[in-house]
Amino acid sequence: MGIWAWVAGIIAGVAIIFLVAYGDDDRTFAGRDREGLSERNAQSLEAAPVSVGTDVTLDIAVADSVTPPEVKSSLEQVQQLLATAAGQEGDEAKTTLQQAQETLGGAIDATNDVIGDTSNDATKYRLLTLVHLLERIETVIQTRLEQL
Numbered sequence: 419m420g421i422w423a424w425v426a427g428i429i430a431g432v433a434i435i436f437l438v439a440y441g442d443d444d445r446t447f448a449g450r451d452r453e454g455l456s457e458r459n460a461q462s463l464e465a466a467p468v469s470v471g472t473d474v475t476l477d478i479a480v481a482d483s484v485t486p487p488e489v490k491s492s493l494e495q496v497q498q499l500l501a502t503a504a505g506q507e508g509d510e511a512k513t514t515l516q517q518a519q520e521t522l523g524g525a526i527d528a529t530n531d532v533i534g535d536t537s538n539d540a541t542k543y544r545l546l547t548l549v550h551l552l553e554r555i556e557t558v559i560q561t562r563l564e565q566l
Contacts, residue, residue, distance in 0.1 A: 472500055472555050472558055472559070473497060473500060473501070475551065475554075475555060476493050476496060476497045476500075476555065477497075479493055479548060479551060479552065480493050480494060480497075482544075482548065484541060484544040484545060484548065485529075485548060486528065486529065486532050488528055489525045489528050489529050489532075492521055492522070492524055492525035492528065493522075493525055493552075495521050496518045496521050496522050496525070496555075499514050499515075499517050499518035499521065500515075500518050500559075502514050503515045503518065503562075508566070511566060512563060512566045515559055515562055515563050515566070516563065518559055519556060519559045519560065519563070522552060522555060522556050522559065523556065525552060526549055526552050526553060526556070529545055529548055529549050529552065530549060532545060533545045533546060533549070
């Protein structure tokens, strides 16, 4: 073996020892960088309010980990109002649906406020998807109101 092979081997050994000792600098690929990597496709829920119904779609929105707690309580109230309206007829159903629509509008506004407060792009995107989904539910409720 030549002298250069010995020099290269020693440098490589020192580099390996250095990387093992100081390589990660206590940094990991986690937290904000990793938050949105394993999430479901955002487009999969676009047609959900019409195809599976508002009650199932609201269940999905309430169960989503990105949904803020204050919005979850509003969405649960909307679920109750929609269930109540399903058993009513005429003006009673119309009044209940209007209350559900107003509560849902408040939930959309609250979610938009949270979007403005977050700096995490992945969370912001998921919240925007949630707002879009809630707006679709609001459209379904408006369609029901027009049919009464």
